[in-house]
Amino acid sequence: MLDPMNNWTNMSYNEIYRGLRYLKIKKRQTRPNLQSTISELVTEDGCKVYLVGTVHFSRESVRDVQQIIQQVQPDAVVIELCQDRKLLLTLDEQTLLNEAKECDLYKMQKAMNQFGVMPALWLMVFLKLSAYVTEQLGIAPGGEFRKAFREAQKIPFCNIYFGDRPIFITLNRCAATLSFWKLVKMFLGVLCLNSQSVPVGKEIMEQIKQKGMLEQTIKTATEEFPEFHRIFISERDVYLTHSLKQAARPIVLPQISQSDPQQVIPSVVVGVVGIGHVAGIKKNWNRQLNIQELMRVPNPSLPTRILRFVFGVTLYGLKIFFYYKIAQTLIWLFD
Template identity: 55%
Template sequence: MEEDQKEAEASLTPPAVSDDDPQNMSDIQQNLSDEDAFKLLWEMKMQKRQGKPNLPDTVTELGTEDGCKVYLVGTAHFSESSRKDVVKTIQEVQPDVVVVELCQYRVSMLKMDEKTLLKEAREINLDKLQQAIKQNGVMSGLMQMLLLKVSAHITEQLGMAPGGEFREAFKEAGKVPFCKFHLGDRPIPITFKRAIAALSIWQKVKLAWGLCFLSDPISKDDVEKCKQKDLLEQMMSEMIGEFPDLHRTIVAERDVYLAYMLKQAAKPLELPLALGPEPSQQIPSVVVGVVGMGHIPGIEKNWNNLLNIQELMSVPPPSLAAKAFKFTVKVTLMGLMGYGCYRVGKGTIQLMLSRPFIQRYLHKFTNEIF
């Protein structure tokens, strides 16, 4: 999982560094040596970096023993105001690293336009369900689709795609010289599998029922009112309030993981020889973290703790009851499919059985039984 995360980060190349006059900058750099161009870009960055930055109220400042600074931008995932907060913070502090609350499984939203994202969020179909089940297993896949339904519900109400603050962070990071872009969230399949494993069968059914019948209208004003606590996470917290273990896996564990990744990013920078005579000269780094507002208290709480994420990356084996429930669901689905085929006729049965997906499913189902 960690190797996949690094590969995903490596494929993320923010847009090229720009200035007020990109053409003029290009002409200047062509007449400079690599060493002089490096010095020029570094000096520009240091000049733009504010000693006492004027930051939005949603920003929390943290520090390390090495003097590194981390500016946490608490956001609402469907908020236009949050996008502006992210842009302003990055422009003010000119960070060395930007860390966002995304993993490699959700990184595609950084490169998709708003129109495509709106379409994707609104379309929850059989193909997406099959992909989720294949990736995460039956129960975790179904739960993922139910949570996507929550996100799609907000998207439908607001006409606004999620993750705008992350796309802004990605674009702004590309305008800052020598700024790296990191994915800071735990891989979503692990989060879902750990969440499902933490629930009893009855709790799984009860939670799924609540998610399926989500219908309360949400306005743009509601999003901004929830600026002190991310809207999507607030809705989820209200629904999972009676399931402490679920809250622990979806929120509290990710607080620890995000804090760990932010601390990993906040390391002193070793300057190259081009910037000074000392080969091992180090300076404190500046990091901007873009996370949901609901994670800020947990990150602050864990900031000075000795963090170990190995246990948080493990997935407990399914219990006997969970296996029995999974088997029951499969048998029920097969029974409904068989009854449906019986009702529509022999020709339809032959047509359905010829489909590769049905054949693969029957083969897998038979192997699991026998």
């Protein structure tokens, strides 16, 4: 045991490590107060995962995340972000509010250069949705992830994992699977949001956390866009489950002396995911998972290739027209 009165300079690393971990476990609540949106999952090794289902624009979800992390003092926190979106954790709320509201041609072109035409269109759809809800509620998305990141940093020996599939792969799989006309239908529907009086009140956002309303919303989305649901929800359910299981592994404590027996303790993990993924993670929890197929980027569909060609020709034509008008103006000025 680590005695705070001891001189740490006379202690080995293993002694300090085991002592701090002991104090952490002593502070951990074995029977935490679980909100209705938090589920407890257990691995075959006895490791526990506290799965928090959140609404991305909900302050209540931020409080749920903070409370469960403080109560269970986890060894790892897994968040529903990928490495490409980790910048979301470091930006302040006001910057995120401004970013969500500003979706201009420059950002569109930058996204197309990075991801491709069709994935960039999908990305613009989500940015538009995010900007709309942000404007309605005045809350930047991802607050629960930022809170999880900050709380995890306060806990000794707590690792932070990005548990989501890379967004580049998700967008490309979506672009290669969905038909062009379904993309246009959804894209136009999102573009019309600002012209419709569709309030997104805080009460509605909190109601989404209720199981009945959530299941009905998912059912409607599945019937309308089954391919979208498979790629953005079902496949990521499997990937997130895999990430949670990878994080929830027994911890091997270091030996203070060679004569000490090797001790292994079950780990405690907190997973922070959108509430729409909770049911799928539970369903996949006890299954053998293979994520290799989920990481494959299929060849783009024919409509995608046609759209990419048309867009490229159009963009090239617009550039030529732009340079022509500049040249025409210069000739007029100096003639």
